[in-house]
Amino acid sequence: MPKAKYEQLYQILKGKIESGEYPPQELLPSEHMLIAELDCSRNTLRRAVGELVREGYVQTMQGKGVRNIFEPARQATFTLGTIETFAESAARNHWRGTSEILDFAEVTADDALADTTGFTPGTPLYYVQRLHYLNGQPLIMNHSYFRQDVARGLTREIAEGSIYRYLEGELHIQIVNSKRVVTVEKATPLDLQYLAMGGCNCLAVVSSQTYNSDGVMFEYTQSRHHPDYFRFQDNAVRRPGGAS
Amino acid sequence: MPKAKYEQLYQILKGKIESGEYPPQELLPSEHMLIAELDCSRNTLRRAVGELVREGYVQTMQGKGVRNIFEPARQATFTLGTIETFAESAARNHWRGTSEILDFAEVTADDALADTTGFTPGTPLYYVQRLHYLNGQPLIMNHSYFRQDVARGLTREIAEGSIYRYLEGELHIQIVNSKRVVTVEKATPLDLQYLAMGGCNCLAVVSSQTYNSDGVMFEYTQSRHHPDYFRFQDNAVRRPGGAS
DNA sequence: GCCGATTTGTCCGTATGTATC
DNA sequence: CGATACATACGGACAAATCGG
Numbered sequence A, B: 001m002p003k004a005k006y007e008q009l010y011q012i013l014k015g016k017i018e019s020g021e022y023p024p025q026e027l028l029p030s031e032h033m034l035i036a037e038l039d040c041s042r043n044t045l046r047r048a049v050g051e052l053v054r055e056g057y058v059q060t061m062q063g064k065g066v067r068n069i070f071e072p073a074r075q076a077t078f079t080l081g082t083i084e085t086f087a088e089s090a091a092r093n094h095w096r097g098t099s100e101i102l103d104f105a106e107v108t109a110d111d112a113l114a115d116t117t118g119f120t121p122g123t124p125l126y127y128v129q130r131l132h133y134l135n136g137q138p139l140i141m142n143h144s145y146f147r148q149d150v151a152r153g154l155t156r157e158i159a160e161g162s163i164y165r166y167l168e169g170e171l172h173i174q175i176v177n178s179k180r181v182v183t184v185e186k187a188t189p190l191d192l193q194y195l196a197m198g199g200c201n202c203l204a205v206v207s208s209q210t211y212n213s214d215g216v217m218f219e220y221t222q223s224r225h226h227p228d229y230f231r232f233q234d235n236a237v238r239r240p241g242g243a244s
Numbered sequence C: 001g002c003c004g005a006t007t008t009g010t011c012c013g014t015a016t017g018t019a020t021c
Numbered sequence D: 001c002g003a004t005a006c007a008t009a010c011g012g013a014c015a016a017a018t019c020g021g
Helices: A005-018 A031-038 A042-054 A086-092 A111-117 A156-160 A163-170 A189-194 B005-018 B031-038 B042-054 B086-092 B111-117 B156-160 B163-170 B189-194
Strands: A058-061 A065-068 A097-108 A124-134 A137-147 A175-186 A202-212 A217-225 A232-237 B058-061 B065-068 B097-108 B124-134 B137-147 B175-186 B202-212 B217-225 B232-237
Touching: A005 A031, A005 A042, A031 A042, A042 A058, A042 A232, A058 B175, A097 A156, A137 A189, A156 A163, A163 A175, A175 B202, A202 B175, A202 B202, B005 B031, B005 B042, B031 B042, B042 B058, B042 B232, B097 B156, B137 B189, B156 B163, B163 B175
Parallel strands: none
Antiparallel strands: A058 A065, A097 A124, A124 A137, A137 A217, A175 A202, A175 B232, A202 A217, A232 B175, B058 B065, B097 B124, B124 B137, B137 B217, B175 B202, B202 B217
């Protein structure tokens, strides 16, 4: 399954930046040079570069060039702008991640739950409560709700493995986008019971609503992170960017 | 000064979505229709739509159309992906925002400061400590460092007004991008002294490194937010090749 | 299941504008 | 001023996915 060309170019350039092949704080070869070197059209190259701009790898300057502003030391642990599962995050950061199911149930959204999750009241849902360990330490408590009509057939046994592998691999659900909100909340008794909070009485909460390719929100997940092991990275751009 | 066309199209479409002119969960008019209606090329329209996709307003589906997934109820207080000053954020949310300078000093980056900020040791800096009020309540403590050679001539008096208006308006510095990291930290005695923390002993910390158009990082700011009034919103899009 | 129409996704070439040097 | 480099915009071609007959 060959990827799109602009995606390949993006990977190539990103690789050269991360490996130091393009010196930090210096200009990359001009568009003209890169087009010749990578054998592509201008629009396609600019699309790849635009992606690098949005992710904070480079900075484009009209009339001057494209500057490499990648800093290897300050890497993200959790990256914004892309969807990643817990297992993928753990693997990328070379952490040993394990999970444990604390609860699995079938519930119906009442008014209160509908208000926090965004589902309409009365929707049949699966509820999955998971505890995630990094290097043996319990650091993340997850409360997930899945629409039963989308994630049909989900069981506790499946959730013991990878829910997303089931959704994507078995049910062929395409996850398209996910709206996320980061807040800081007081720790609940449940948080204190399972997570080693130390002296902190607050934790980082990532609430996300995930949509499939039919445009229906089929998942709401609240991830409650131990504050010491939470880091969310983002790059804000004034408004230049991509191509075509 | 007229903006770029794709930017205008983006604003038009965003306005129609937010105002409900395009019904939620329904498909927008096809590219073909929009091109005729807005009198533009396909690439220009697609660029505007791409921006809406990244911001979670719409979802594109090959062979089907573009679905409106905007939800007015769940709005952001702080938006990711764009650069906003404190005053702009406050105004957009119809809050009464005021600020107070607690400290202004000229300092030189030592090893410890260089490590946290990302400046090279020995760099001459301005240090500005500000307290931000929303509707009269002290909620955000800001610690900012500016390179003296870039933000030259910055004084306490200027900082009493708008630092960014000085940098952009007077010094003609163009802010291009800003790398931001969100973490949760224990409250310091200083935090507890100035911010009404209630029972919380942690707060949300946004650390940002801001670059000008010459590619030099000229500002490091650490914003320490009261947890009850902190909300960071993001939209993640699934990339063709999955997570990288 | 097939086929054609529709719709979005990718890629290319070109022309012109604008900022920098 | 001219040369270089990025920014914007247009148009065309083909591919891939979807849907209805």
